[in-house]
Structures are given as structure tokens and as C-alpha cells.
Amino acid sequence: MLPYYLMFQEEDHLAGLYAASTVVSYSKKEKILRSYAGYETLYIVKDGVVRSFYTDEKGVELTVNLLKPRAIFPLSGYLSGKENLYDFEAFTDTTLYKAPKEKVKKLIYKNATLSSYYLERFAQAIEGYVIRSRFLANGSATQKITSALLMLFRRFGKEVRGQMIINLPLTHQDIADLAGVTRETVSILLGMLKKEGIISTKGKYLTILNSDQLSLKASENDDGSLLNLSF
């Protein structure tokens, strides 16, 4: 799927942990872990995608992250000594490993390859969150949606017969939850992007036809000035 998949092809440092873990399955939309509920185990994504989100006081959900295979949750919360602040649910049908949290921590901390690997993932997450908070704080709806599409593309992009698709089934509501806008706004904007030949859709799958144009839309402010952000 993505580079980090390949990194571990020959030597899987998580193998010892997998062997000592329980495998559990969840159906799409099923709740895995609720915010502020205690937990004794960490979850490692084996197959599928897990969504973390919170629900604001108006009942609006904001997707915090979409977790891919090898992601461990709630890892940053655990390592920073905080409560788990989010709900986690299966975004697609999902299989997870479960292992005692102390055991996972020890394994990561002892193994330089593993700790460097998660250090890079955390570094990417930090950069992503900072960019995202910039859009959430100040961006136009167009910027919020196009930047969400670019992030999905970066994380779930896959070349299929010469075309770049986002390899994840997505409803308009899913995109709205990520971008922090309404579903209606997403529908209108996706329609415009299709007309302009920037994206195309097939069922729940989205193809990026012109990523340069999409980047430009994410960067362009209402007054025509540009945000100098590299995706």
C-alpha cells in the first residue's frame, strides 16, 4: 500500500508482538474504544482502516485521523501519559491485534529500529496536524476540502492503470468529517472539481486527475494570494 509497508518486508520487528497478541475483528462502523474509557491494551491495525474522531457539543463529528495497518492506538495518548481523548471505530471492516500496553511500550523503546520508525510516523503526524490546524483556523471551505483530499491522496493514494486513486471508499460525509465542513458543501465542491477536470469519481472511489491544480486550490486564498504550503 505505502512505503512503511515495504520497510518491514524482510524483517518484521513487530513479529514478536503479533505472536503474543490476540486478534480481534470489527465490522465497518463498529466502535472499538470510547474516549475517556480506561484501556489496558493497545491496538495494532492488522488489516483495514480505523477512524479516530471526537464529537463536538453540537453533535458534529470531526475526524482526527484515519489509521492504516501497523498504526498503534491510542499510542501517542499513552506515551504522553494522557487519557485517551477520542472515539475509535472501524472505518472499514478491520482486523486488529491487541496487546498489553506496557509490553508494546517496552518493545518499542528497546528496539532502535521500531522506535525510529514510530518517531518518523509521529514526525509526519505532527507536520500534518500543524498544517491541518492552519486550515481549520483560517481556511476557506475550498481550502479545507481540497487539503483534506490532498492528505487522503498522500496517505491512501495508489496508482491504478496510470491513474492516481484514493484507495479508500469515501462518502461525502466522510470527507466533511475530515474537513470540518458540512456534507452539502462537500457535494457542491466535488461537483465543481469534477467539472473542472481535477477529479473524477466512481462509486465511493475518487481519482485525482490533476494534483497540481488540486494543490493550487488548497493554497489559493479568497483574495488570490497563495499559501506557500508544500503537500
Place this chain on the structure above:
Amino acid sequence: MLPYYLMFQEEDHLAGLYAASTVVSYSKKEKILRSYAGYETLYIVKDGVVRSFYTDEKGVELTVNLLKPRAIFPLSGYLSGKENLYDFEAFTDTTLYKAPKEKVKKLIYKNATLSSYYLERFAQAIEGYVIRSRFLANGSATQKITSALLMLFRRFGKEVRGQMIINLPLTHQDIADLAGVTRETVSILLGMLKKEGIISTKGKYLTILNSDQLSLKASENDDGSLLNLSF
């Protein structure tokens, strides 16, 4: 100052790096590294505090982070393979170590203690950014400012004669840059917090007299409902 200061008191794994580094000094407000400028060295904070920020198209600055001793920058950008997106400047008079970026990376990746240490710092940063993006996206001005004060308190808090002060000189503009609101709004709110006996100020230093009340204000929405966030 804070726990991570003490962690390394007896055995400093960064010592080898310090020895191979150049020491450079910057005066308060002096620019250290500009966004999108190339860099061949990473900076390690020796003494003082460094501010990272970006300036939006309207010329408004938003503080991304305040970096304390032992922080390395722009580390998460470098480890995630991205350009440096922010400006860095001396927030107080500051002394920094400079060392080749590849050398810093090798040292961190080889040394399990160091990589675990930065893993925990990154984990804390991620949790902080997620909470922050929540306030930036949806919070009231009161929530933005009180949550900024709570974060400053968590990171720069120090007990002095039985009182908890934020051990960092702060202007109203500094707090505004962190909270993403105007200086005027900060001045009004700090006045209210003083009247209510929640904080007191002495010059540029702020004392938290009632952290429970401050947390409550950060959590309380306009309609009286509560955000369930733990600081």
C-alpha cells in the same frame, strides 16, 4: 524546569552531540531560521526559548510552538522529509547548539534512550496539537485564551513560594499570537480573570491562582455545556 530536564541529569546522551556542535547566540526577537529556506544543520536549544510561527496572508502571526532547552528544530519537519514550514526566532535571549542534520538523526536513531525520549516528546506534541486544533476550529475566544494559558502553565509552570507562576515573560500580544485572537481580546479577558481571582500578574509574569477555575473556563462552551478535555 521540567521533568525532561531531570531525566538526563545523570547521563546525558546528547553530550557527544554537544561536544561536536557550534554554540551560537541570538538576542530576543532575532530571526534564526526562515520558512522554506534550506538548512544543513539542526538547532538544539541550550538556554532560552525559541518561538516557531507562521504569518498568514493578512500579516497575522500564529505561534506554532515555544521550544525549551533540549528541543531540536526543525526536527519533525526534517524527520518527516518535509521542507521547514515555519519561521523560528529567539523568544528570549537564547543560546543554541548547531550540528549537521544527518549527524543528529544518526545519533537519535542509534540510541534507544534518545529515540524513546524524543518519541515521548513527539507524543506530547501530537496530543497538544490535536487539542489546539479543536479550540482553533471551534472554540470561543475565552476558550482559546484560557487553553493557551493552561498549555503555557503545563510547559513553563514553576512553583515559587507556594504559588504557580508561568516562568516566561509574556506580553498580551504573545498570548494573542498563541491563542489566535487579537491583543485587545486578550487584555479584556485577562482583566476579567484577575477580577475573578483566577490569575494575577506582576510585570510580564503571570500567576495561576486557581487552575481548576481556569480549566473550567477552557472547557465551558457558550451554552454552558462542557468540553470533556483533560489538561
